[in-house]
Structure formats: structure tokens, C-alpha cells
Amino acid sequence: MTKVLLTGGAGFIGSHTGLTLLESGHQVVVVDDFSNGSAEAMRRVAELAGLGPWRQASTEHWTAADPEGGRLTLIRGDVRSPQDLDRAFTVDGGDISAVLHFAGLKAVGESMTQPLRYWDVNVTGTVRLLEAMGRHGCQTLVFSSSATLYGTTDQVPIPETAPLQPINPYGYTKAAVERLLTDVAASAPGWRIALLRYFNPVGAHPSGRIGEDPNGLPNNLFPFLCQVAAGRRRHLQVFGGDWPTPDGTGVRDYLHVMDLAEGHGRALDLLLAEPPQRLTLNLGSGRGHSVLEVVQTFEATNGLRLPYTVVARRPGDSAVSVADPREAERRMGWRTRRSLADICRDGWAWQSANPQGYRSAEKEPIGELIRAQHGS
Ligand code: UD1
16 A cells, blocks of 8 residues: 655645545545645545544644555645655655645736745745655655646647747746756656646536635636536636637637546556656647537536626637647556546536535634544
8 A cells, every 4th residue: 555645635636636546545645735725625535535534643633544544644734844744754654655746826817916926835845845755765756737838839739749838927837847857857866757737627526525616716717617607606708709719719628637636646656666757748638628618518518507708818828728648648548538528517516516615614623624524
């Protein structure tokens, strides 16, 4: 049984990946500061994985386990803090085999007004993490990179070899971390590093128990559209009806978050099985869907109507962004299995069952939340 550390494991992609890893027999340690993740998501991951009850080991450390050795440990901590990271690497006897590094800030608009914060959390946070990995003898890392690195290219589909030309501070921080990890991998033998460039991760676990719960006004299409469907927003604004695409709206490569979670599992297995290497892989479906196709599929799948208006283009957007995912299939036998209709069905199952996301449960402090709901 392998023990892995997930930074930012209480967030959208981290929580789904954590569940997938627990189900495939890994022990999982999560370190998260809950700035954009949720203790309630962790509680539900444990419940879906059949773990519990929760035990509190210290003021910032909780564990849910089962008799067969399954174990989810949660540490409230910041990736920029060496002490918090040391705690995560040594908890329950230490021996972390690999790190999946999800912790980071990801809102493009915010990155333009708060560049220092983005460089600090995304880049300094990764430096601190690599230092901690050095102290604890761990050299295996899966990093959450992004298709944002390709900027506004006209290339369709986009292979990993396409030029990197980020256009905002968020993108620059992702490029900087990829560079940093490439330098680190070259500096010493033994590093196993996967840079996973996500296209547009959307949808939710099919149970509807965990999903995406953005802070404030969602920046991205799918969570916005789900909130319109739930009645939290009046209508969707479609950014641009004059793009050079079949219906004039922007085309993106949407992938189901469970496909993405499984991609992380494959990358981890491959890194641990093969000799040390650095892998760079696109994770996308290879299929493009326009904004209007997403709206129509959501309406048809879920039997509801989504009011929308077409407005001006959003600055910084491109017409089309679609992955060439063949390298991920070649290297790790991974491809997306779920359709846009699956995404719309599962996304709505989550949003309709949790119209305010995890919010109502979030009012309680984590310890009380866990105690209250497990009676321990
Ligand atoms: C965005 C980020 C990108 C990040 C990715 C993660 C921007 C400019 N880019 O990509 O850096 O890696 O999320 O998932 O934020 N749209 C609407 N109405 C809306 C929102 C979006 O019409 O309210 C359109 C957009 O113009 C685009 C498509 O929907 O054509 C997808 O947008 P979004 O979900 O924000 O993703 P990206 O822009 O592809």
C-alpha cells in the first residue's frame, strides 16, 4: 500500500483524485489551507471511500481509517510553511512515496490584480514543497499544470510540443513551475516528475456528493452555468458570438473530472513503476465543444432551460483550445471515457443536490464539523 501526499487535496480536482487513489488502495495524506477547498469535501470523500470514523490527533490533524489499512489523513496547513509540510511528511509514521501538487491559485483575472500573491503561492509554494521533499527523501511528483501555457494559439489540436506562450500572471506562474521542475529533474538523479497540462476539467463525481464549489462569482463556464440552472444566477453571458467557429462561440476541450482523476492515478503508477523520468502530458479529450453546444447538451440531458445572452468577447480568450491527447494514451494508456452528456448529468447531480455547494456545512470549524457529523 503506497502512501501519497496531496497538496490542495480538499479542492475540486484534488478531492476527486484523492477518492480515486483511496479506491485503488493508496493511503492519502491531504495538506490544505481551505482557502479554496473544503473540510466538508474531505468528510464526503472519506464517506464515499468507506472510511471512518474521524479521529482528531491534534488541533490541525484528523484521520479517517478502515480495518483493512485504508487511511485518509487531513492536515490544515499552507504549502509555503516548512513546518506544515514537515508535519504532512511525518504524520502517521511518514514514508510518503509521492506528492501530487494541486495547491495553487487559479483565477486568471485575479492573477492580473494580485500578481505577487500568485507568484508567492504558486511558485514559492512549489519551492518550499521541493525543499521539504528533499528533507524527507521523496523524489516523485505529479504537478497540476495547465493548457493555459499554450496561450491563444491557432493550432488545433495542440500537442505538448507547441510553443509555450502564457499571457497572464497565472499562466506565467505555471510556466515558471514547469521550468523549475525541469531544472530540478536535471539537477540530480532519481527524480520522477509528471507535468500534467489540464484542458477544461468539469463535471463531478456521479454520486453528486462532491463537485466544484468556487468561491464567489465563478469565472469559468461550467460552474457558472450550473449556478444559473440552480437559480443562483439569473442568466449566462456567452462571451462572443463572432468567433471563427461553426456556431460563432468559443470551442474548448472539456474533460470529466473523474477522467482527470484517473489520469493522475495512471501518471502516479507509471512514475513509480518506471525508471526516473520527467513526463509532460496533455490531459484532454481531444474533442472540442462550443459554448452553445455545452448549453444545449446541459438542457437536453437535464430537461431544463438555461437563459443566456450573447455579449462581447472576453479579453484574453481564444477561438478554439483542444488537446492532442495521444501522448497520454501512448505513455500511460489513458484516454477520456466520459462524454459531454455524462459531464452535464453528473455536474447537475452535484449542483442540484448542493445548490450552495459545501457552504451550509462550512459554517462550522473543521473539527466540530467532523465531530458533529460522525459523533466521535
Ligand atoms: C479558463 C482560464 C484558463 C484556465 C482554465 C481552467 C481564462 C481566460 N482562462 O480557460 O487559464 O486554465 O479556465 O479551466 O479564464 N464563457 C462564456 N461565459 C462565461 C464563462 C466562459 O461564454 O460566463 C466561455 C469562454 O469565452 C470560453 C468558454 O466559455 O469560450 C470556456 O471558458 P472557461 O470555462 O472560462 O475556460 P477557459 O477560458 O478555456
